[in-house]
Amino acid sequence: MKHLSEKTKIFVETASIEDRILSCRNNKWIGYGQATKIMSKLDEMIIYPKNHRMPNLLIVGDSNNGKTAILDRFKKKYESYVDEDISVVNPVVYVQAPPEPDERRFYNAILEVLFAPTRTSEKLDSRYLRVKRLLEKLRTKVLIIDEIHHVLAGAPAKQRKFLNVIKHLANDLQICIVCAGTKLAFNVIQSDQQLANRFEPRVLPRWNNDIELKRLLLSFETLLPLQKESLLIEPSMVNKILSMSDGLIGEIAKILELSSIEALKSGEEKITKDILNNIDFLSPLDRKKKFIT
Ligand SMILES: Nc1ncnc2c1ncn2[C@@H]1O[C@H](COP(=O)(O)OP(=O)(O)OP(=O)(O)O)[C@@H](O)[C@H]1O
Ligand SMILES: [Mg+2]
Secondary structure (H helix, E strand, O other), X not given: OOOOOHHHHHHHHHOOHHHHHHHHOOOOXXXXXXXXXXXXXXXXXXXXXXXXXXXXXXXXXXXXXXXXXXXXXXXXXOOOEEOOOOOEEOOEEEEEOOOOOOHHHXXXXXXXXXXXXXXXXXXXXXXXXXXXXXXXXXXXXXXXXXXXXXXXHOOHHHHHHHHHHHHHHHHHHOOEEEEEEOHHHHHHHHOOHHHHHHEEEEEEOOOOOOHHHHHHXXXXXXXXXXXXXXXXXXXXXXXXXXXXXXXXXXXXXXXHHHHHHHHHHHOOOOOOHHHHHHOXXXXXXXXXXXXXX
């Protein structure tokens, strides 16, 4: 079983078929090129010395193409801990932007992830101060705001106000801010000249039929608990998976999950073109068509 990573190989040799099926459903992590580059940028933020112009990052990509997966991995890498003075340190705080640019809900989102109480009657200024003090006390280095394109769901004046809050927090606390969202997020940040200057954009493009995609499929293959090699990088398999997935990593992961389960149930022990043709999967394009008709 040379096609498997050492850990997967041991698992395949020892686990029951039921456990192997279950493991197909677990999210995998593959450090593909752009994800690794973004991760090292994020790592730098953790040790970046405080100054009045901290680096900020904007991760842009289509839905289902790996933005949150990177942020989640980063957050898990820097879990909160208790230091020698018995104070809690929380280096990375992750929140989602509220569904519209609402300052109050944004502070609440931060307070909630920090398990701090939220009071409906509390004034905005006081909420802001509490958020600021908490992030200072927890020695937070990076504040992540996912789904930042939600800001566009509000009137321009509200949008500006919300972006000013982000600027204010970043300046006041001298922390790094990481925003992520769809292409619309790009417009959000570009709408404010100061933010546009301060946020370095990083794009997660859709996958194409190139060496990067082959590397990704090769990495997936080392993690799928199948006894036989599927040869996912064989050109017709690559084409098939690419057209089914519409170039989105989330769809690729789903296709491989369903196919490996089928490969295990059927006893085939490898993903074949027949299996790919027969799994219960609609490509994103077909899903859209089905919705329209
Ligand atoms: N690095 C990775 N390795 C393996 N699988 C991945 C990776 N990144 C993403 N995936 C797969 O793609 C799925 C979708 O990724 P993710 O949730 O990060 O997308 P997203 O860009 O945040 O989408 P949305 O804009 O809809 O929130 C994940 O659930 C996972 O199955
Ligand atoms: Mg996401």
